[in-house]
Amino acid sequence: MASDHTRTAILSAAERLYADRGFGDVTLRDIVAAADVNLAAVNYHFGSKDELIAELFVTRSLATNRERLNELKSAEEAGGGRAGIDAILRALVGPTLRGCLGADRERSTAARFMIRASIESVPPIRRIKNREIDHLRKFAAAMRRSLPDCREVDLYWGLHFALAMAHQTIRDSERLTKLSEGLCDLNDVAGMIDRIVSVSVRALTGRAAQSKAPARLVARDAQ
């Protein structure tokens, strides 16, 4: 194993191309052209296209999860074993948002690749993705500790919504910019995280706080 140069060139070219254009229309020939290596190098170093994608995904997935858990852990330590709900949610959505929309270019392609991977469900990734559930469960557990009075079902919905907002903001930032005619500042990543966390916290605590339960609102839809 000499210099790894070819291997890493392929990895980073592939990641960038997949992040930019999706898995659908990026061919091995595109990748090797961008990496400036020979076509056969992919199969020589990775075995197959699918294994290349899988390696890319596994590496990044572990890194993202580690980053999230680090933030969660230090938040829990700071709170003596129980973190505030806002810190938990911040640990959940912060890394990806900063990664995708922050200034660091390398982290940006990495994070955008992960978004692609979570959207265009391509076979080699789908097989691995079940582990994500286990990862999210840790956050659900932290949230449960933080909000012991919150109903279980509300907790999952809150987690789900927080991820949804973060996700969609990354994926469709262009639409939001166009729609608001530049009013929504996507460069202010910290402000954006605050906003998402704040909405999520309110979604979670709004009902729990005002103790009184369902004044179920009239929903005349249905079929």
Add this chain to the structure above:
Amino acid sequence: MASDHTRTAILSAAERLYADRGFGDVTLRDIVAAADVNLAAVNYHFGSKDELIAELFVTRSLATNRERLNELKSAEEAGGGRAGIDAILRALVGPTLRGCLGADRERSTAARFMIRASIESVPPIRRIKNREIDHLRKFAAAMRRSLPDCREVDLYWGLHFALAMAHQTIRDSERLTKLSEGLCDLNDVAGMIDRIVSVSVRALTGRAAQSKAPARLVARDAQ
């Protein structure tokens, strides 16, 4: 132009396959096999694969927008020209959510096709999709009328978040089910809409303190 049978068979088979498996791995041969027509029929009736996709998207896009605007209009008429913010958001996310997760199978594939189209950005669709902005602007305008004291930027973020939650709930309903181990009931579409609308309203009215909106909203729960 005799019986349209072949044409419509292609359209509905294509829509179903694209909705189920995405644009990435559905070939013309898959479509004609499902529609039980000859391969050449696609090019004969539609010109090309891209034009078939475009026709599918335009048709459904117009239908969805019409449905949303109808709901919005009747909500505004009921409120004497100014609809409540919850009714506006309900008109925005309701049709798609009911379409995707409701019981009506035909509507379901139609709506799921639209979700696919909005995720996997395939060229023939990307060209058309700019019109969506104009459509959303109408909802932004209605929201502005409903919450005249709300800051413009908060308004756009609220609209964005509402769509994000609806969207992600449809796209990744499986993950939510697994994560919550069936606790989050995705069959209760009405309750889900309540929940999304309620969170969105709180996101909008919480920050803009002096709002006049009826904050008596509480989402109901299943079970």
Add this chain to the structure above:
DNA sequence: GATAGTTTCATACAACTGTTTGAATTGCAA
């Protein structure tokens, strides 16, 4: 029933896909 126009069909085509091959080149230890 013959005719003209539309629609279907089997088949072929050219382009592109991921993968394989076997020879050429490299790097390094003896």
Add this chain to the structure above:
DNA sequence: TTGCAATTCAAACAGTTGTATGAAACTATC
């Protein structure tokens, strides 16, 4: 240097893709 394994390379492979073709089968009009 020689020898040998690891790596690179150009070329070709088999399979799939969207599209085109020209003959056959229809349908309706006269």
